[in-house]
Amino acid sequence: MSDITLYDYWRSSASYRVRIALNLKEIAYRAVPVNLLTREHLSAAHLARNPQGFVPALDIDGQMMTQSLAIIDYLEETRPHVPLLPEGPLDRQKARAMAHVVAMDIHPVCNLNVAARVVELTNGGDREKADWMRHFMAKGLAALDIMAKEPGRGDFCVGDRPTIADICLIPQLYNAERWGVDLSAMPRLRAIGDRCAAIDAFQKAAPDAVHPPAAH
Ligand SMILES: N[C@@H](CCC(=O)N[C@@H](CS)C(=O)NCC(=O)O)C(=O)O
The missing domain is CATH 3.40.30.10 (Glutaredoxin)
Incomplete structure (x- = not known):
């Protein structure tokens, strides 16, 4: 153990x-x-x-x-x-910047208690909550798709192996799909998502792998 x-x-x-x-x-x-x-x-x-x-x-x-x-x-x-960071200070900065878009900008405003408070203050319901989630996720992910398209980036967010940027991106993509964010105009993020989905470490960490539907 x-x-x-x-x-x-x-x-x-x-x-x-x-x-x-x-x-x-x-x-x-x-x-x-x-x-x-x-x-x-x-x-x-x-x-x-x-x-x-x-x-x-x-x-x-x-x-x-x-x-x-x-x-x-x-x-x-x-x-x-x-290593979960790329080599070299420039690529490290880029990987951290992408990770921060998710962890410091998108995720905090989409946290459960934040969304619940918005719904409470606006006398809203599930529709308003979903609208809030989709708005901030779509905005942040669209920016990330552009950041991921910078030339010479490799197969993952930054380079040819997963880094902290991918570690933050994949859970955010899971959330985006869950809340119905339209990812059709974000081909680069979807491709990175597919590549990560083929990696054992990502598969085993996925929500449905750690908590199979039968046990929900
Ligand atoms: N910045 C924190 C965020 C942690 C966080 O927000 N966790 C969420 C789940 S993803 C949570 O516990 N939410 C409970 C709540 O909103 O009441 C981290 O990266 O660990």
């Missing part, structure tokens, strides 16, 4: 990022689900792991860690055998 524990939720895209990173680096871990629908993330037990009440939280090297990108940075520094 691994002494690394990931507290996650199958549909959480921030958790999905960490699952991909752990798998790419071939780090064995035990997953403990924290159910966002039953508000388990706001329980005293989970708040002790993460005072923000978010997933993921990773128990590793005797520490409880939060914030998916900071966790991935830590894995990169302590377990560099499979």
Whole structure:
């Protein structure tokens, strides 16, 4: 049994990022689900792991860690055998910039509690919530598709192997499809999505792989 524990939720895209990173680096871990629908993330037990009440939280090297990108940075520094950043400062900057479009711009405004608050303030319902999600996801992903088209980029977001940019992109694409974002005008992102989908580490991290439909 691994002494690394990931507290996650199958549909959480921030958790999905960490699952991909752990798998790419071939780090064995035990997953403990924290159910966002039953508000388990706001329980005293989970708040002790993460005072923000978010997933993921990773128990590793005797520490409880939060914030998916900071966790991935830590894995990169302590377990560099499979690098998740490209070589060279310019490509690293590009990969981080793409990752940040997802993790710092798209994802925070589409978080469950943010969308719920918007619906509450506007007396809206499911339609308004879906409209909000689609608006911000489509806008951010359209920009990412342009960033991914820069010449000499290779098969993935930056270069010929997956990096932090792909680790952030794939869960966001999953969310976009879930909320019905039209990706037809984003061929580059869809192609990167297909390439990642062929990789074992991505497959095993996917929401439907960690929480098969029968168990929903
Ligand atoms: N910036 C954080 C975001 C974590 C986050 O927002 N997690 C979501 C699931 S993807 C969550 O726990 N949401 C609970 C809520 O909105 O109440 C990270 O990257 O770890």
